[in-house]
Amino acid sequence: MSSLKFEDKRVQFIASYVLSSLKAKEDKWIKLWDNETLKNTVNEFIEKPEPRKIFFSLSQAGILLVLFPFLSNPVNHSTWPTVVSHDVMKYAHSLKRHTEVLIGHVNGKTVLPIPNENDEYFFSRTKNKSERSCLYAIETLIIEWSHQVYKLLLEDKSKASADTEALPVTEVEYWNLRASDLDGINLQISSKNVQKMIQLLETHNSCYLTPFKDMYKAIVYALMEANNMTLFLKPLRPVLEDMEGTEFEKLSVQFGRLFHLICLSWVNSEYFRIPGRLVTFLRKVSNLVIIQLRNYLDPTEVLKGELEDVHTRITMGIKMLSSFKKYFELYRKKLPEYFSKLENPQEPIHWEFSETLVFGKVDKYRKRLDSIKLLLENAMEFEKLDRVVIGGILGETLSTEVQEIFEEFGVVFKVFSQRNYDCLDPDSEEFLNDYHSISVRMDEYDQRLGSIFCRALAECPTPWHAYKLLTILSSLANRKQIKEQLEPCYTKILQDLNTEVSAVRKIVTAHEELAAKWKKASDVNTGNCSALGLHFSSFSCLFSIPPSEDTRVTDNWLP
Template identity: 25%
Template sequence: MEDTVDEDPVESDPRLLFFYTYLSKTIKFKVDKWQKMMGNEEFKNIIMSFLDDPSNNVLIIRMTSAGVLMPSLSFPSVGRSKASYFIRKYPEPITPENYQKLLIYGDIAPKPVDELAVLVEEVFLPLLSNPGNHKYWPSVVVTDVKNHVNNLRSIVYKVRGEINGQTLLPMPEGIDRVFKVEESLISSRGEDCDLQLKSAIEGAVIKWAKQVNEVIRQQSSQVFEAGGHPIPVAGVREAREIDRFLKPLKKRIEAIESTDFDEIAKLLPPMLHVLCLTWVHCKYYCSSTKVITILKEICNLLIEQANKYLDPSSIFQGDIDEMIPRLKTVITVLKDFKYALFCSLVKIREDYNSHGGSCHHSDISSNLLGDQPLDSTSAGLSEDLM
C-alpha cells in the first residue's frame, strides 16, 4: 500500500504537507517516521514555532542514527546524517498562503566542510575575483577582498585535509598561470617577472613550512590528552611504516619474555641496538619522546621479570643463602641493561658523526639522567660495574 498522510487538522496543513513531501524525497523515510515526529508534542511545537514566530529564522529536520526525525531551530554542531533546512526569507509568519514565496530550502550533507569547499571554490572565488564585479570598487578594496577570499579558500582546503587525516598544502593565488609566466620569464631571460605571482608563491611556501613544521611536532598521544577519541583509519599509513621497524624489536622483546631472568643479560644489547636503529631511521620514531616511552615499557618489563624471579611474597621466608644470589643476579642484570643502553647511544652517535651528520639524539640521555653527557655517564657505569 502506498504511504499516505492521515487527514487531520495538523497533517492537512499545506505547510506541513510541503515539509513532508520534500523530506520524503530527500531523506527518504516511511510515513510512520513523520507521524511519530508529529505525535511528539515537543517536536511538533518546534515546527509550529518556526512557522508562526518570525524571530525563528531556520528550521532543521534530520534523521538521527536511531532512525528518528528530529527538528531543531538551529544548525547542529555535529551531524553524521543527511538533513534538510528551511529558512525564512523575511521576518513574517509563514502562512498556508505565502509559504512558497517565503521559504528557502535545501539539504545539508553529512560532511558540511566538503560542501563549504565546493561553495568557496565554485561560487565565492569566481564571483569575488571576477574583474567585471570590481567596476566601481576602489583598488584597495579589490586587493583586500581577493586576499580574504583566497585566505578563506586556503583555510577550508587545509581544514578539509585535516578532517580526512591528510596534510594538504594550499596552492597560491594565480598558480594556474605559472607555466605561462615561466615561458615569458625564460624568453625574456629573467627580465619579465610576474612579481605578484612571485610574491604569492613565496607567501605560500612560508605557510607550507609552518604547516609542515606543525605536523612534524605532533605527537600521537596529543589527541588523547585533548579528550579526543581517534579511530585507527587516519593512521593506517603511519602504522604500516612503524610496523616495518618495530617487528624486529618485537622479536627481541619476545625472546626476553620467554627466557629465564638469569639468562637475559646477553639478549639486552641486541634489543637496544635494534631500538636505536629504529630511533634513527624510522621517521615516525625520530622523536626522543616516543623512544623514551618504549624504554619505559622495557624497564617495566624487566621489573616484572625481576619480580617473578625474586617472588617478593617469599623473599624473607626462604633460605637467605638462596635469596642473596638471586638479588645479586637482579642487580647485575639491571646494571647490564643500563650500561648496554648507553653503549648503544654512544655507538649511534659515533656512527652519525663518522658519516658527517650532526647527532641530535643526545636528548634521550638528558631526559633520563639530567645534563650528564653520554661519555661520562658510560664511564661512570663502567667504574660502578668493575
C-alpha cells in the first residue's frame, strides 16, 4: 500500500496504481511530481475530457516518465507559423482517425473517422474563412463515411457462392456480427459530435446533407433487417449444433426439426423470405450434411475395408442424402399450411427456385456414391467366383478358368486400396479413370464367364443338374452380358424339361389306367412286383424335375 498522500484523490489513485503496476518505489513518483511539465500533463489529463489515455513508463535510468501527445499538443508548436501549425494538427488528427478505423477493421468493426470535440480544425467557427474550411472538412468526412457504410451495406455474405465449404452456423454468426456492427455505426452517427457537424451542414444548407440523411436511413433499415434475421435464425442454431453432434444414421430425425423452423422463419420474416437468401442457407446445410457423410464413411478407408461393411455404409449414405431431399420436398408442399396458421392468413409464397440450386453439390455426391456402390456390388459378385465348383467331365478345367478370372479381378481391384486420392470427392478425376478402367475389365470378365457357364450347362445331363449349377452361380447368372449368353442355354434346358415332363405324364397315365383296372379285379395282390415297379418309376422321374420352392434361378428361363 502506497504511503504517498495527495489532496487530490484522483492523483492519489493514479500514483498508487502506476507504482503498483510498474513495481516501482515511491521516490520515482516524487521525482516525477517535482517536474512541472510532467505534473501539468497529469493534471491536464485529470481535468480535461481529452486526451482519454495517459501512459507511464520507466526509463532505462529508472526514471518514471509520462507519455503525452507531441504533435497534437499546441504548446509544442506555439512558435510555429499558423499555417504550419494547422497542417500539423490536421494530419495528426487524420492519422489518429485512420488508425482507429484500421484497428476497428482488424477487430471486425466499422469505426467511422469522427473528430473529437477538442478538434479545432472541425469545430472552430471564429471566422468565415475557418468556418468554410471546417465545412469542407466535414463534407470530406461524410464522403469517407459513405464509402465505409455503403461498402458494408452492399456486403451481403448470404448471397455468396455456396460452392464453398461454409456451414450454416456461419450464416447465424454473420447476421449477429452484422447487427452488432450496424448498431455501433448507428451509435456513432447519433453521437453528439456528429450532430454538431450536421447542424453546421444545415446552417449552410450544404448539398451533402441529403446524401447523409439517405445514408442514415439505409443504416436504420439495414439494422432492422439484421436484427430481424438474428431473431429468426437464433432458434435454428441449437438444431444445427444437434446435427453436428448426432450420429449419421440418426441424422434424418433432425431434418424435420430443421425444415419446420425454416418454414416458420419463411412465413414470419419478410427479410428471411428472400429466395436467394434461403437457397444459400440450404446450400450451407447441404455442406453440413456432406461433412457428416464424409466423417461417417472416412474417404481414406472406403475402398480398403470389408466390402459388405463398406457397402452397408455407402447404402446408408445414399439413403440419408435422399432423406434430406425428401424432407425438403415434404415441407415445400406443406408451406400453405404454415401461411394458413398466421393471425392474418395470406397467400402462400412458395419455394419456386430450382432444386438444382440447392442440391447441386448433394447430387454430385449422390452420383459418386452410386458409382462406388455399383463398384462394391460388382466386387462382391466376383468374390463369389471363389466358391464356384463345376462338375462333369470338363468340370475341373472350367473351374480352373473361373478361378483364374477371380484372381485376375482381385489384382485389378487391389489398385483402389493402393490409391491415396479422395474417392468421395465428386470432382476427383483419378477415381473416375480407375473406375472406367476396371469397368472395361469387368465387361471382359463377364464375356469370359458367360462362355464358361454356357459350356458348363452344356455338360449337364439333366435339367436337375442344370438347376443345381445355376443355384451355385446365383446372381452371377443375372449379370447382363452373362445372361445374354445363357439365354440360348435356358431354351435348351426348357426343352429337356418338357421332354421329361412328357415322359412322366405318360408313366402317370399308365399308372392311373392300371390302378383302375386293378380296382375292378377282385383278386388284386397289393404286393404285385410290377405295380411297385411302376410306382418307383413314376416317383424317380418326378424327382428329376427341379423343385418349385426356389424360383430365383428359373425366373429368367422364359424369354
